[in-house]
Amino acid sequence: MDIRVIPDKMLRAKAQKVKSFTEEDRRIVEDMFRLMKENEVEGVGLAAPQVGISKRFVVIDLDEFHEVLINPRWEPLGKEKEEDIEGCLSVPGVYGPVERFKKIKVSFTNLYGEKITLKLDGMLSRVVQHEVDHLDGVLFIDKITDWDRIEVMPLALHYPGVVELLKEHDR
DSSP: OOOOOTTOGGGGSOOBOOSSOOHHHHHHHHHHHHHHHHSSSOOSEEEGGGGTOOBSEEEEEETTEEEEEEEEEEEESSSOEEEEEEOOTTSTTEEEEEEEESEEEEEEEOTTSOEEEEEEEHHHHHHHHHHHHHHTTOOGGGGBSOGGGOEEOGGGGGOHHHHHHHHHTTO
């Protein structure tokens, strides 16, 4: 299992709703958690489309929050937004400012089939919004607020799709 990198078409497709979570899906989840932590740039979230699976689930491992979100949906709690720097394992070596809702409510099914609703803020809110975007074919680069403020690491130059993206934005 590998992490898909732009311009892989899977990253731009809308993922399919999960009707039942299979044993194979559970194995994929284990691999996703492992892959996220073994990556050159350790991630805190990974969506199924990023590993070539067109299903609506994500894994998140941030501080004390270690969870699989199946068919997640979120809505803002209030209108307040905040900007922060984001990166993505599917756009290696590029970091840029993205504005997101500060507080959200997320509903999902967990690995045990339980329906969960949580109110989130801070970094966890940001990560959930970022990962759910992947399920709709949206990448953080689509939401960068100021391309003059992006940071590019040498790692980016090893990926032709990332180099092409940077050329498009004259970076």
